[in-house]
Amino acid sequence: MRNPVAAVGVGQTRYQTRRPEVNAPELVHEAVSAAFSHANAGPDDVDAIVFASAPEVFEGVNEPDRWCTEAVGGVSKPILRIHTGGATGGSGALAGAELIASGRFRSVLVVGLQRVTESRSAQEIFRTIFDPIYESEVQLNVITAVALLASRQLAHGRITLDDMAWVSKKNFAAGTLNPYSHLQREVTEDEVKASKMLANPLRLLHCCPRSDGACAVLLTDGERATQHGRRAWVRGTGTAADVYRLGDRIDDLGRQLYEPRALHWAAQKAYAMARVQDPQREIDVAEIYAPFSSLEVAFYEALGLAKWGEGPRLVAEEATALGGRIPVCPSGGPMTSNPIGATGLVRFAEAALQVMGDAGEHQVEGAKTALATASGGIDQFFTVAVLDSDLERTGGSS
């Protein structure tokens, strides 16, 4: 990017099923206040705001960014709302980075919000994302669509039910170390395999919860970043969109439906910008937007953390657990907290905390280079960011 960008403050709310005692602006204000406190900054230090919030039908409030203007300290400031489905939070972070990298602003506050449980059923809403003429009768929603992918992964020997159960166990265990996590209990692999079937082969404990919550990240340019004691440089970014129809991704361009090629493309862009040549060696920790355990294994491969087809090897080696060779979702990830439109920003925030050394009990020791991803649609939209503690590795100067 043209000018260096860094994250200097992170704030999150505790993710919960419901927060009936606060409205959306109040929830957002909690996260923003926490980010300011972390950065030792205030509203006067913010030039612009990017507001990341996904389908407004979840909250039942159109254009929620306007309702939250005062809560984010946004009066008389430029605010933009970004919405790319599940990738929203990641897109918001990247949009904020673009506004600084261009030279327009010196600091941007990125805010993510979602209150999924304001609606009766998230899956009823998700049914509307599909083609209303050709697909409405197929009863597609996110869970059934991801189940289709998982069925093919199993049928083609790309994962096993044991792999899926281990990933769930790993993430739930990590969530107990994250004070913001929605789900904070451990589960055994047997419990995962015995949990309620939702859409074969996906069971309850293979899937993310419905969470309400907000997250905020303060981004600044290089010069301002050096004034902060802790910072996470945005070393590389990439986004890519795939075609909509699942059928068009079956055995296309050399990839199968369950091989998220758009994530691979986005990662290639981010790695090229960040000059990462060997992610398996150079990435110390990854916060991946994987709301289902079957997806996480496929994402290892798309991100180059394992070769295509060898994601289960990381599972067998327990390499992606906290303490493993390449910890993935040490925060617990989306499987323990999923405020959908904010989740991508939470991944970015958690990756920033890792390279800042501020991740508390789920800190990966010595983490210097972190990966943050976000996903939208059914493996359709992806964002990838590489964050680093070291400006020199960015090739930029403040």
Place this chain on the structure above:
Amino acid sequence: MGRSMSTAPLVHIAGSALMGPVPRIDAPLDDLIFKVTSAALEDAGLRLDDVGAVYTASSDLLDGRAISTMTLTASTGSFAKHEMKVCDDGLGALALAADGVRAGIADVALVTSWSKLSEASLEMIAPLAADPAFHRPLGMTDPVANALQKSKAEGRATQVSEHAAPGGDVATCLVIARDAPLTGEAGRILGAGWSSGPYLTLRPDYEPLQAVTEAVARALEEAALDNDAVVSVHCGGFFDVTDEALTHAARVGASVARISDRLELGYATGLVALDNALAQRGPALVLGRAGLGTTRAYAVLVEGGFRA
């Protein structure tokens, strides 16, 4: 605020295309958008392979389903590319796209927006922006918010004036580029700015069109121009705002030509006004707004007339 934008690369408008606005276009959204993005690329003398990023401005509620851009990836040209969706007036998407080009994200970007108001009801959707507990039960709508602002300004109660906002179907696309195209550019982006007012903009210390004033000031600052340099003003929306009020808010001379079809075209409104501005010579100020009672305003300064 930011660094000096005077050293930032100039962003060119390499091509543009517009379908509508007309009362109804009998075509599904993907066909509409595909045609307009194809036409814009042809106008620019470029191919889809030349495009590195796509920025859209659209509303799920106006489009009729959640994450509406999912099914539109092919028609917006986003396949395998950097994609951003702004949920606000298209001038916001244009400003972000221009910054994406300046930041090095892409050398060429598409900026597209659309609206099929023949199949959506602004009257039903707009009030959903109000606080569901305190303001929605009162019937807070855009005309109500505007009337309350007018009451505040005049110091007396005024009546709500229900207006029929002219709508219609429209799709628009711009191709912007770091380098001027060999075929000749359609325009240049001289500056952009946007600003936000408080929720419902009814605070005593906040002027009704203050967001417009602030947005224009930022756009002029980026362009290193003063208000006197503006030759014409093109408005997207603002159908309930008098020429005098808008001229005052934009701080431009009363003699500046104001060109406005006063159409309400959802998030496509601002880009439609900009497309019209490209036919004009001299710095043209394009204004867009959004939200109940102009909660947000956008200003883009463009230089057009290159193909007159």
